[in-house]
Amino acid sequence: MLFRVDPNSTVPLGDQIAASVRRAVAEATVAPGERLPAARVLAESLGVNVHTVLRGYQQLRDEGLIELRRGRGAVVTGGASPQRARLQERVREVVATARELGMTEAELLALVRTALHTP
Template identity: 55%
Template sequence: MLITIDPAAPMPLADQVSASVRAALARGDIKPGDRLPAARELASALGINLHTVLRGYRQLSDEGLVSLRRGRGAVVSEAASQHAALVDLARDFVAAARRLGATSDEIVDTVRVTLDRA
């Protein structure tokens, strides 16, 4: 799996690490049970601080997407498959809304109204 960052982007590097993993989940590039790269190796490959990678991994752990275990590293959790299913549903919804001519604002407003009524 390829985790990428853009040092020039305004988003903090740790957030970029976690976002890159989330994107890989959404694309289906990784699945439950897969191990993420070791934090030390990833930090070295990306040219960033080890603690930055660990912060990104901690964000994913807090979201329930990965399990962090000393000595085992970061492993994609079973909850990640539910996240991937949610992303698929969201993609289908957005595609259908676009076919109907909805703007991004209309799509977001529709989701908000639906959430408020749920």
């Protein structure tokens, strides 16, 4: 699995790391049960702080894409479907666009609710 970060990007490095894993799940280049690199190893290879990697991994855990197991590291969960990973990535893009437009959370949620109720 290839991890890339752009230190010049406005996207936080932890978010970029999480996006790399989401992309790999979406493209089915990682499978449920597969282990991700240890946080220290990945941090060293990317030239970032270990806490940055852990923030990215924690995002993925909160999304249900990975499990963090003490002593065993980060493991892709069985619920990590490519479709779900693609959807999560698109949602993040929508949120980023809404922020760029200066939309409030209430305005964005209203748009989503409208879309949910429109055939």
